[in-house]
Each structure stands twice: as C-alpha cells, then as structure tokens.
Amino acid sequence: xxxxxxxxxxxxxxxxxxxxxxxxxxxxxxxxxxxxxxxxxxxxxxxxxxxxxxxxxxxxxxxxxxxxxxxxxxxxxxxxxxxxxxxxxxxxxxxxxxxxxxxxxxxxxxxxxxxxxxxxxxxxxxxxxxxxxxxxxxxxxxxxxxxxxxxxxxxxxxxxxxxxxxxxxxxxxxxxxxxxxxxxxxxxxxxxxxxxxxxxxxxxxxxxxxxxxxxxxxxxxxxxxxxxxxxxxxxxxxxxxxxxxxxxxxxxxxxxxxxxxxxxxxxxxxxxxxxxxxxxxxxxxxxxxxxxxxxxxxxxxxxxxxxxxxxxxxxxxxxxxxxxxxxxxxxxxxxxxxxxxxxxxxxxxxxxxxxxxxxxxxxxxxxxxxxxxxxxxxxxxxxxxxxxxxxxxxxxxxxxxxxxxxxxxxxxxxxxxxxxxxxxxxxxxxxxxxxxxxxxxxxxxxxxxxxxxxxxxxxxxxxxxxxxxxxxxxxxxxxxxxxxxxxxxxxxxxxxxxxxxxxxxxxxxxxxxxxxxxxxxxxxxxxxxxxxxxxxxxxxxxxxxxxxxxxxxxxxxxxxxxxxxxxxxxxxxxxxxxxxxxxxxxxxxxxxxxxxxxxxxxxxxxxxxxxxxxxxxxxxxxxxxxxxxxxxxxxxxxxxxxxxxxxxxxxxxxxxxxxxxxxxxxxxxxxxxxxxxxxxxxxxxxxxxxxxxxxxxxxxxxxxxxxxxxxxxxxxxxxxx
Amino acid sequence: xxxxxxxxxxxxxxxxxxxxxxxxxxxxxxxxxxxxxxxxxxxxxxxxxxxxxxxxxxxxxxxxxxxxxxxxxxxxxxxxxxxxxxxxxxxxxxxxxxxxxxxxxxxxxxxxxxxxxxxxxxxxxxxxxxxxxxxxxxxxxxxxxxxxxxxxxxxxxxxxxxxxxxxxxxxxxxxxxxxxxxxxxxxxxxxxxxxxxxxxxxxxxxxxxxxxxxxxxxxxxxxxxxxxxx
Numbered sequence: 001x002x003x004x005x006x007x008x009x010x011x012x013x014x015x016x017x018x019x020x021x022x023x024x025x026x027x028x029x030x031x032x033x034x035x036x037x038x039x040x041x042x043x044x045x046x047x048x049x050x051x052x053x054x055x056x057x058x059x060x061x062x063x064x065x066x067x068x069x070x071x072x073x074x075x076x077x078x079x080x081x082x083x084x085x086x087x088x089x090x091x092x093x094x095x096x097x098x099x100x101x102x103x104x105x106x107x108x109x110x111x112x113x114x115x116x117x118x119x120x121x122x123x124x125x126x127x128x129x130x131x132x133x134x135x136x137x138x139x140x141x142x143x144x145x146x147x148x149x150x151x152x153x154x155x156x157x158x159x160x161x162x163x164x165x166x167x168x169x170x171x172x173x174x175x176x177x178x179x180x181x182x183x184x185x186x187x188x189x190x191x192x193x194x195x196x197x198x199x200x201x202x203x204x205x206x207x208x209x210x211x212x213x214x215x216x217x218x219x220x221x222x223x224x225x226x227x228x229x230x231x232x233x234x235x236x237x238x239x240x241x242x243x244x245x246x247x248x249x250x251x252x253x254x255x256x257x258x259x260x261x262x263x264x265x266x267x268x269x270x271x272x273x274x275x276x277x278x279x280x281x282x283x284x285x286x287x288x289x290x291x292x293x294x295x296x297x298x299x300x301x302x303x304x305x306x307x308x309x310x311x312x313x314x315x316x317x318x319x320x321x322x323x324x325x326x327x328x329x330x331x332x333x334x335x336x337x338x339x340x341x342x343x344x345x346x347x348x349x350x351x352x353x354x355x356x357x358x359x360x361x362x363x364x365x366x367x368x369x370x371x372x373x374x375x376x377x378x379x380x381x382x383x384x385x386x387x388x389x390x391x392x393x394x395x396x397x398x399x400x401x402x403x404x405x406x407x408x409x410x411x412x413x414x415x416x417x418x419x420x421x422x423x424x425x426x427x428x429x430x431x432x433x434x435x436x437x438x439x440x441x442x443x444x445x446x447x448x449x450x451x452x453x454x455x456x457x458x459x460x461x462x463x464x465x466x467x468x469x470x471x472x473x474x475x476x477x478x479x480x481x482x483x484x485x486x487x488x489x490x491x492x493x494x495x496x497x498x499x500x501x502x503x504x505x506x507x508x509x510x511x512x513x514x515x516x517x518x519x520x521x522x523x524x525x526x527x528x529x530x531x532x533x534x535x536x537x538x539x540x541x542x543x544x545x546x547x548x549x550x551x552x553x554x555x556x557x558x559x560x561x562x563x564x565x566x567x568x569x570x571x572x573x574x575x576x577x578x579x580x581x582x583x584x585x586x587x588x589x590x591x592x593x594x595x596x597x598x599x600x601x602x603x604x605x606x607x608x609x610x611x612x613x614x615x616x617x618x619x620x621x622x623x624x625x626x627x628x629x630x631x632x633x634x635x636x637x638x639x640x641x642x643x644x645x646x647x648x649x650x651x652x653x654x655x656x657x658x659x660x661x662x663x664x665x666x667x668x669x670x671x672x673x674x675x676x677x678x679x680x681x682x683x684x685x686x687x688x689x690x691x692x693x694x695x696x697x698x699x700x701x702x703x704x705x706x707x708x709x710x711x712x713x714x715x716x717x718x719x720x721x
Numbered sequence: 722x723x724x725x726x727x728x729x730x731x732x733x734x735x736x737x738x739x740x741x742x743x744x745x746x747x748x749x750x751x752x753x754x755x756x757x758x759x760x761x762x763x764x765x766x767x768x769x770x771x772x773x774x775x776x777x778x779x780x781x782x783x784x785x786x787x788x789x790x791x792x793x794x795x796x797x798x799x800x801x802x803x804x805x806x807x808x809x810x811x812x813x814x815x816x817x818x819x820x821x822x823x824x825x826x827x828x829x830x831x832x833x834x835x836x837x838x839x840x841x842x843x844x845x846x847x848x849x850x851x852x853x854x855x856x857x858x859x860x861x862x863x864x865x866x867x868x869x870x871x872x873x874x875x876x877x878x879x880x881x882x883x884x885x886x887x888x889x890x891x892x893x894x895x896x897x898x899x900x901x902x903x904x905x906x907x908x909x910x911x912x913x914x915x916x917x918x919x920x921x922x923x924x925x926x927x928x929x930x931x932x933x934x935x936x937x938x939x940x941x942x943x944x945x946x947x948x949x950x951x
Contacts (some may be wrong), residue, residue, distance in 0.1 A: 205744035208865040233746035
C-alpha cells in the first residue's frame with residue numbers, strides 16, 4: 001500500500017521542491033570547456049540553445065542565433081533551464097521505500113525489487129495488471145523504447161503517456177480530417193499569412209517564441225483573430241477578439257462557417273476536388289446563425305460576422321489552436337469544427353496558408369508518434385490493424401499473437417488502479433498527482449497500488465508514493481532526437497554525464513528488460529542505435545523517419561517527416577496541391593453539432609472554471625518549481641476574476657477565495673482583472689496539494705481522444721474570512 | 722563542440738537598440754537573461770512590469786535609455802557615472818559611488834536601482850561586454866517578441882510600421898537618448914476590458930456599460946510621456 005509515510009514538509013525538506021537561486025558552490029564564471037549546441041528541455045518549440053559546460057557541469061547558456069527556428073530567442077524557462085543541473089533536489093541514485101521515507105539502495109537491489117514485484121503482480125493478476133506511463137518530454141528514442149518495453153518485456157497492453165493530457169484531441173482530429181497527425185505547415189508560413197485565427201492558444205505564455213512569428217505577420221499587415229475567454233498577452237493587440245464562453249468552441253466555429261457559406265466565401269472547386277463531407281456540414285451550420293451562435297457562445301453576433309468577414313475572403317491564412325479548444329469532452333469535435341473553417345476556404349498546403357496545432361510538451365509531437373500510446377505501434381501504426389501488427393511483430397522478432405492489443409489511456413489507467421484492476425505501475429517522468437483532474441482521486445488510486453516504480457530525476461509529488469525510485473537522467477545528460485511542434489526532428493546533444501549514481505533513462509529500461517528476460521530485444525549500444533531501429537521500424541508507416549540520420553539532422557538543423565529515403569529532403573509542408581493522407585487523397589469535413597460540456601454551470605455552481613499555464617512554469621512544475629527566479633516570477637496560483645464578478649461576490653483586492661466544485665475546493669488569493677470573462681474564473685495548474693487547480697477540475701473524458709475536460713467545469717467562488 | 726571563435730566586430734557599427742512595448746508579452750526572458758551576466762550574476766539590471774494589471778496585460782520592458790546628456794550623471798555628487806565613447810552610460814564606478822540615490826530619483830525613465838547590499842547604483846550598460854565585441858545585448862537576443870531589438874535603422878524600418886523616436890519631453894526637460902522607442906502615432910491609452918466584447922445583454926446580471934473599445938497596440942505609456950505639457 002503506497003501510503004505516504006512522511007509529512008509534506010518532511011518530503012519537501014529532503015527532496016524539495018527547493019527553489020534554487022544560486023547553484024550549489026556558487027556561480028561559475030569564465031570560459032566554458034564546451035559550448036554544446038542542443039535544445040531547450042521545455043515546450044514544443046524546442047528552441048536551439050548552447051549550454052556552457054565546465055568540468056562536467058552546465059554553468060550557464062549562450063544564445064544559439066544560427067538555429068533557424070528561434071535565432072537565439074528564449075523564454076524565461078529556457079534561460080534558466082540549466083539551473084536543474086547540480087540541483088540539491090536531484091535524485092542521484094536508486095531509492096527504496098522505508099519506514100523513514102526512502103533509503104538509498106544499490107542499482108541491483110532496486111532493479112531486482114521492481115522486477116520481482118512486476119513478476120509477482122503479473123503471475124497473480126495477469127500481464128495487464130501492470131501499467132506503464134511514459135511522457136512526452138522525452139526523446140523519440142525513449143518514447144520508442146517505452147512502447148517496445150511495455151509490449152515486449154512487460155507484455156502489458158496498458159501503456160500510455162502524459163501526452164494524453166495534451167495533444168491527443170488535436171492528433172485524433174488531424175487523423176480524421178487529414179489522414180495524418182502533424183502540423184500542416186512550418187512556422188515560417190505564419191508571417192506570410194494575411195489572416196490568423198488563434199483559437200484557445202495562449203501563445204505568449206505557453207509557446208512564447210512563436211510570438212515573433214505572429215508579430216511579423218502583423219507587421220506584414222495580417223489581421224489577427226483571437227478566440228479565448230481571457231485576453232492573453234497575444235490577444236491584447238488582436239484586430240478581433242472573440243471572448244468565447246468556456247465549452248462553446250465548436251458552436252463558434254459553426255457560426256463563423258454559417259456566415260462564410262451565406263456570403264459565398266468558400267472555395268467550391270477545392271471542396272469538390274479535394275474533400276468529402278461538406279454537404280453534411282453545410283446542413284449542420286444552417287441553424288448556427290449569428291444570433292443563435294451568440295446565445296450559445298457569449299460572443300456578439302457582430303463579432304461572429306466580423307470574423308467571417310476577415311477569414312472568409314482572405315488571400316492567405318493560418319489557423320492555429322491549442323489546449324483551449326482541445327481540453328474538452330468534445331475536444332476532437334472542436335478541432336474538427338475549426339478544421340472545417342480551413343477546408344472550406346481551400347487555404348491549406350500553400351506558403352502562408354494552412355493549419356497547425358501548438359504542442360504543449362517538448363516532444364509533444366515525437367512523443368506521440370513512435371508507439372508510446374496504448375493504441376499505436378512505431379511509425380504511427382495502428383495496434384488494431386493486423387497488417388501493422390504483423391509488420392512490427394516481425395520487425396521486433398516476436399509473435400504477432402503475443403503482441404498485446406489496445407490498452408487503456410492515461411486517465412483510464414488511473415481509474416483502473418482506483419478500481420483495483422491495475423495493481424502495479426511503472427512510470428517515467430509523469431506527475432499525474434498534479435497533472436490529472438480530480439487529484440484526490442489520483443491520490444486514492446496511488447495509495448491502492450501494490451507496487452509502484454517511478455523513474456525520474458526529481459522526486460515529484462507522485463513519486464513520493466513509489467516503492468522504488470530509479471534515478472533517471474535530465475535531458476542534457478542524454479542525447480537523442482525530439483520532433484518539434486512543426487514536425488521538425490532535431491538533435492539533442494549530450495552535455496554532461498548523469499549526476500552521481502543516476503543512470504540514463506534508456507539504460508534503466510534496458511536493465512529492467514534484461515531482468516525480465518527480454519534483454520535480447522534491448523541490446524542497443526547507444527541512443528543512435530535506438531534511433532536507427534526507430535527509423536527502420538517507421539519505414540513505410542504513416543510516420544516515416546527512415547531517411548533520417550543523426551548526421552543529417554544535425555547538418556540540416558532538423559528534418560521534417562515524412563522523410564522516407566536518405567536522399568529525400570523531408571516534407572516541410574503537408575497537403576501541397578490538395579493531396580491529403582486518406583486513401584482517396586481527400587480531406588474530410590466533419591459535422592458534429594455543438595453539445596454542452598460534461599458539467600455546465602447551474603444554480604449551485606454558477607461560475608465557469610478554467611485552467612491553464614503561466615509563462616514561468618512548465619506543466620506539473622516538477623522542474624520549474626525548483627528554479628528560484630522562475631518561482632519568484634509567479635510564486636503561487638492566483639484566481640483571476642473580473643471586477644464585475646468580484647463586486648457581486650463582495651471580493652476585493654488582497655482577498656483569499658475558496659473555489660469549489662463537486663470534487664473539492666482550493667483556497668487561493670484573487671487577482672481581479674478585466675482580462676477575463678465576468679462569468680469565468682481561471683487558476684493555473686502547476687502546483688500540488690492544497691494549491692492544485694486539478695483538485696477541482698473534471699476528469700470526464702473525450703470519447704475519442706480520452707483527453708480530460710481541463711478547460712471547463714462549474715464552480716462557486718466564496719470569500720474566505 | 723566548441724563554437725568557432727567569431728571575429729570580433731567593432732562596437733555597435735551602425736546598430737542601435739529599439740524598444741517596442743506593443744510587442745511585449747511580459748514573459749521576463751529579458752530580465753532573467755540579464756541576470757545571467759558574469760559581471761552581475763543573479764542581479765538583473767533591467768525591469769519589466771505590468772502597466773496596470775487590473776485593466777489589462779500590457780507590460781513595459783525598461784532598459785537604460787542611455788541619454789545623450791544623462792540626468793543621472795548630472796545629479797551625481799561624486800561624478801561616478803560616466804558615458805563611454807560609444808554613448809553607453811555605465812553603472813556607477815564602485816570607488817566613487819556614495820550610494821546617495823540621487824540618480825535613482827532623478828532618472829526620468831526610472832531605470833537605475835540602488836543595490837543596498839552593494840552600496841552601489843548598478844544599471845543596464847547595454848551589455849557593454851557583449852556589444853563592445855560585436856555581439857547583441859543579451860536581452861535583445863533572447864526577447865521572444867522582438868519588443869527589444871538590436872539592429873540597424875534600415876532593418877527595423879524595412880520590417881516595422883512603427884517608427885523610432887528618441888526624443889522625450891519631461892516637463893521643461895527635453896531628453897535625447899541613444900535607445901529608440903518604437904511608436905505609432907494613432908495609438909491611445911484605452912484600458913482593455915472583456916466586458917467591452919460581450920453582447921450587451923450577456924452580462925445583464927452585472928448591469929454595467931462602459932464606453933470605449935479595446936485597443937490594440939497600446940504603447941501609450943510612452944506616448945503619454947511625450948504628450949506631457951512643457
């Protein structure tokens with residue numbers, strides 16, 4: 001039983017998070033031994049950065065202006081990322097649970113413990129009673145290896161990853177609409193667009209480097225339409241701001257398309273030649289008149305018409321979206337509804353015209369491509385497709401009949417643990433206690449586990465529940481590749497060796513596999529070996545990396561997939577000349593009528609609750625809550641609410657509020673701002689325990705993508721006396 | 722992986738510093754990166770603040786404007802603040818600075834800060850260690866939005882609609898600066914309120930109406946400075 005045996009403050013004393021302001025031993029200045037050209041460890045821009053290395057320590061950074069995506073630009077997280085290296089909280093060797101919290105152990109003892117527990121659980125309850133949870137901040141190599149490890153070494157179907165909280169609605173919708181899951185255009189197309197729709201994407205705080213691309217479009221005369229319940233920094237200067245009511249995104253897209261069809265701003269030729277399903281959509285949006293749409297969405301009819309007037313007849317255009325429309329029980333439907341706006345104009349597959357989704361995590365794209373998902377095999381293959389299964393089984397040298405089938409998704413795995421079905425968990429770089437909605441239920445689930453092994457470099461709040469901690473590696477301690485939000489596979493260089501007695505993540509996976517009797521499938525000599533296996537496995541699949549090599553990626557500063565041959569230049573832009581990836585070469589419209597969120601406001605819980613990020617923190621904060629100057633920038637979660645709502649609730653500046661939903665409550669200070677809808681409150685989610693926004697969010701899942709509904713639920717807000 | 726040593730270029734050549742608050746997203750990358758300089762590690766010498774968070778998300782990055790005739794130097798009783806040959810106004814010289822705070826009080830842009838523990842005024846020196854060898858200042862290198870930009874006047878005028886201004890009026894004092902502020906003539910200071918974007922009857926529960934539309938490029942915090950009566 002994985003109950004905690006120390007108090008919160010005891011864990012913090014021993015394992016942090018400690019906000020580090022000055023490195024242990026003080027600042028190291030002077031000339032570095034090495035300047036390593038690599039990439040940031042945080043969001044999906046994967047900015048190029050040079051790490052200064054001296055005596056096997058990362059001592060600072062120098063901008064890498066030659067890397068074409070960010071040209072030396074960095075956000076505050078990128079600037080301070082090196083502070084994780086030489087951090088006092090760093091786990092420097094394996095730990096085993098003891099009465100006093102954790103005790104140090106040898107690698108043999110720790111690995112043996114994990115494997116004996118896995119074997120015991122699988123013998124008692126069956127193979128699938130062990131689940132594996134991976135992460136989308138890890139390299140392509142590790143994502144590939146995680147999938148292979150779960151299926152070949154553990155033999156469980158239950159492997160999924162934290163991208164389930166991030167990219168899956170976009171990914172599923174992209175596959176349905178286009179037949180392939182990748183940003184359609186390179187970022188360099190953005191400044192060429194004459195109109196931009198930014199739907200539910202807080203670019204300035206979550207993907208800051210893209211800001212310059214947006215502003216360059218504006219410099220070139222582009223009109224910018226921002227759809228968001230909050231005026232985020234990117235919305236501040238928008239030409240048109242549509243303050244959508246949380247949970248109403250698909251209706252808004254239908255409303256805009258209604259006006260476009262009425263005014264004739266659609267490309268009938270493109271629709272006829274290159275798409276299917278438009279007639280159903282045309283029928284569907286008939287009732288979404290501006291006035292009807294206004295009632296649903298809280299966006300004025302005149303603004304809906306203005307959006308159509310800007311978007312409809314535009315010469316070139318890009319539509320970008322992110323979690324704001326994806327984190328819903330109809331996340332896939334929302335994305336498909338916005339894709340309808342793109343397909344109806346035919347403006348895709350051309351310079352300055354297209355579509356993209358903003359990835360949240362560092363390897364949000366690559367982490368979802370190589371078989372780390374419960375329904376996917378390497379090369380973006382489908383685990384339910386017999387041909388695909390045979391191909392990969394043959395490639396791995398296992399029997400197709402022994403390859404597990406589709407397993408549970410991340411939140412479903414937590415549900416299944418809670419229900420007592422899954423009994424053991426191996427996780428790597430995943431902190432579901434902070435990142436999955438309804439966190440008290442996540443805690444209850446963790447407490448039920450018979451065995452839990454966590455591979456991580458810091459002791460996350462989730463890892464406190466573990467029986468075995470296997471000390472893994474920071475990004476700069478390993479090498480490999482990641483695939484950025486635009487589909488560009490880039491090379492991460494090794495800067496330093498793992499701290500203390502910690503090991504490379506993929507060494508740990510290999511060590512476990514050997515003990516599980518599957519060592520022969522994991523005899524890679526280095527990361528490049530894994531990459532070569534990954535690219536070979538992807539050959540002929542929907543996501544083809546087979547023409548890539550470390551040398552090429554480095555020389556060309558990244559390669560866009562598909563890249564099916566060594567002399568293939570990679571694919572900068574998808575869907576050129578209207579060719580889509582469905583078997584018939586056509587894109588598909590989808591006609592999903594608007595439906596309300598899983599939990600809508602009512603008399604008892606009359607205010608919308610939504611959550612998101614701040615620029616100085618990253619995801620569950622496991623890394624960024626340990627960097628002092630980032631902590632200082634936004635030290636604790638605040639509840640943003642509009643002055644009109646504050647006045648009605650008798651709340652003034654400096655007050656603390658209790659925000660409650662049907663799942664629990666949190667108490668946080670208020671920030672009274674005009675930059676949010678008066679019917680909505682917002683709290684960022686990077687903090688654990690009593691400050692966790694995910695204590696109150698709703699774990700209802702999208703039926704297709706299984707993403708939880710982070711972005712809307714019903715709450716009440718009360719002043720705490 | 723040692724980067725090839727670049728040939729060091731002469732300081733500045735025709736390169737200048739441009740600030741455009743309308744592009745600023747408030748991310749603080751500039752401030753965090755400033756604190757990475759070896760000469761003042763952990764202590765940023767520039768600031769970035771919300772103009773007025775309750776009414777909007779406009780932020781203003783503040784680097785030293787490097788005045789032609791620096792007020793900070795004029796009011797310094799110890800003659801500790803010097804301008805070097807390229808027009809960069811340097812931090813107070815440690816042996817001379819008496820930590821009197823005259824400069825921090827007198828600067829019309831609110832730039833210098835007194836470092837109490839160091840008993841010294843330190844401020845942005847336009848990354849003299851970088852710019853003097855032909856590199857860009859750190860803040861303008863990392864800025865994700867190019868709100869802080871270092872380049873030639875030709876480059877910026879070919880890219881931007883706003884035009885650089887480097888003359889400011891503070892009461893009777895006209896201040897000319899080395900650093901330029903990008904400004905568009907038509908921008909006005911209008912607070913931004915989501916309520917302005919809602920249907921009129923949508924928030925009937927809160928019956929309130931406000932005039933004015935949300936703006937757009939809101940660099941008025943600087944325009945206001947220019948509009949002050951002489």
